[in-house]
Amino acid sequence: MHTTNVADNRPLKGIKVVEMGTLIAGPFTGKTLGDFGAEVLKIEAPEVGDPLRTWRTTEGVTSVWWHVQARNKKSVAIDLRQAEGQELVRKLIAEADIVIENFRPGTMENWGLDYETLSKLNPKLIMLRISGYGQTGPLRDLAGFGVIAEAMGGFRYITGMPGEAPVRPGISIGDSLSALHGVIGVMMALYNRTITGKGQMVDVALYESVFNMMEGAVPEYDRYQMVREPAGSALQGISPTNAYPCSDGLYVLIAGNGNSIFKRLMTLIGRDDLGNEPAYANNPGRVADMAKIDAAIAEWTKVRTLEEALSDLAVARVPAGRVFTIKDIVNDPHYKARGMLQRIKLEDGSDLMVPGVIPKLSDTPGSFAGGGPKLGQHTDEILNRLGLDAKQMEELREKGVV
Numbered sequence: 121m122h123t124t125n126v127a128d129n130r131p132l133k134g135i136k137v138v139e140m141g142t143l144i145a146g147p148f149t150g151k152t153l154g155d156f157g158a159e160v161l162k163i164e165a166p167e168v169g170d171p172l173r174t175w176r177t178t179e180g181v182t183s184v185w186w187h188v189q190a191r192n193k194k195s196v197a198i199d200l201r202q203a204e205g206q207e208l209v210r211k212l213i214a215e216a217d218i219v220i221e222n223f224r225p226g227t228m229e230n231w232g233l234d235y236e237t238l239s240k241l242n243p244k245l246i247m248l249r250i251s252g253y254g255q256t257g258p259l260r261d262l263a264g265f266g267v268i269a270e271a272m273g274g275f276r277y278i279t280g281m282p283g284e285a286p287v288r289p290g291i292s293i294g295d296s297l298s299a300l301h302g303v304i305g306v307m308m309a310l311y312n313r314t315i316t317g318k319g320q321m322v323d324v325a326l327y328e329s330v331f332n333m334m335e336g337a338v339p340e341y342d343r344y345q346m347v348r349e350p351a352g353s354a355l356q357g358i359s360p361t362n363a364y365p366c367s368d369g370l371y372v373l374i375a376g377n378g379n380s381i382f383k384r385l386m387t388l389i390g391r392d393d394l395g396n397e398p399a400y401a402n403n404p405g406r407v408a409d410m411a412k413i414d415a416a417i418a419e420w421t422k423v424r425t426l427e428e429a430l431s432d433l434a435v436a437r438v439p440a441g442r443v444f445t446i447k448d449i450v451n452d453p454h455y456k457a458r459g460m461l462q463r464i465k466l467e468d469g470s471d472l473m474v475p476g477v478i479p480k481l482s483d484t485p486g487s488f489a490g491g492g493p494k495l496g497q498h499t500d501e502i503l504n505r506l507g508l509d510a511k512q513m514e515e516l517r518e519k520g521v522v
Contacts, residue, residue: 273330
């Protein structure tokens with residue numbers, strides 16, 4: 121069943137969002153705000169819409185991903201390239217709490233929809249701007265995509281096998297991280313507005329969102345000129361934590377890098393000589409002999425199936441797990457128990473499994489009732505709010521404005 125918040129006490133109820141982004145970063149932010157009760161008006165180009173509508177796996181002409189990214193949103197078809205379309209959006213923004221956009225810097229300015237202009241129209245407005253390199257700096261005008269951000273942010277260099285080409289994760293992690301940073305920024309700005317009564321601009325750069333995940337890389341380099349290198353399935357500077365082969369061709373992930381956990385792990389695999397070695401009592405000593413320790417663990421795992429290894433590791437209280445495919449995820453009882461797998465009813469009557477709402481709030485949980493809207497499904501409803509009558513809307517349609 122789909123998630124339902126019967127009382128609709130979601131924490132962002134009453135917050136109005138105008139989403140002008142496309143694809144991933146901006147719309148993921150909008151989705152998250154919508155899950156928690158905000159009304160999200162998604163502005164889309166007439167007849168074309170958000171390119172995500174046709175990305176990856178489609179059912180007919182619509183991506184099944186669309187029903188995740190666009191849930192809880194109202195689709196309003198407006199051509200932002202036309203002056204009349206820009207004026208319509210200004211009127212919507214005049215009554216909005218939040219604007220989300222992820223165009224290249226300068227685009228909103230060209231349309232007369234920059235923050236300086238809009239904040240004069242609506243001083244309480246919070247404007248989230250997501251771009252590749254941010255709204256300032258020498259690279260601000262360049263087009264930026266997740267793959268470039270992941271590289272510039274330092275993530276791609278440390279991902280992969282030593283001596284081989286850097287690999288990209290199979291998801292657009294840079295865009296999604298930027299969306300989450302956008303949510304954080306918007307929520308802080310909303311809170312600050314309750315104190316000052318004023319909105320502000322939130323500037324999120326894709327590469328900086330990735331860079332923010334780089335842990336201690338900067339001080340390590342500054343103090344010791346240390347450059348983190350790719351470490352394959354291990355983690356540079358932490359031991360033991362790796363993927364170890366099992367007898368059935370699968371891999372078990374073991375995180376035995378806590379000092380007491382390491383001793384229990386060594387006892388489990390019959391290597392108390394390593395567990396009692398004074399040099400291995402702390403992480404730095406273990407890192408110095410990482411290959412030796414990993415080899416000892418692999419000797420133990422390779423004569424056991426994955427399930428056997430996991431069972432023994434659980435008894436020994438050593439953190440361990442399997443590598444989940446999406447098939448594993450949708451059949452996993454823990455995912456189901458946590459409400460992370462929900463079913464929605466689409467307009468054609470079919471059911472579709474989608475991810476649940478994250479994070480889980482105890483008193484005011486998020487919810488959704490269906491999939492993404494059809495292109496322009498809510499245009500008339502929203503234009504009516506602005507006071508336009510049927511004749512005016514028809515004239516706008518004839519001009520291609522809506």
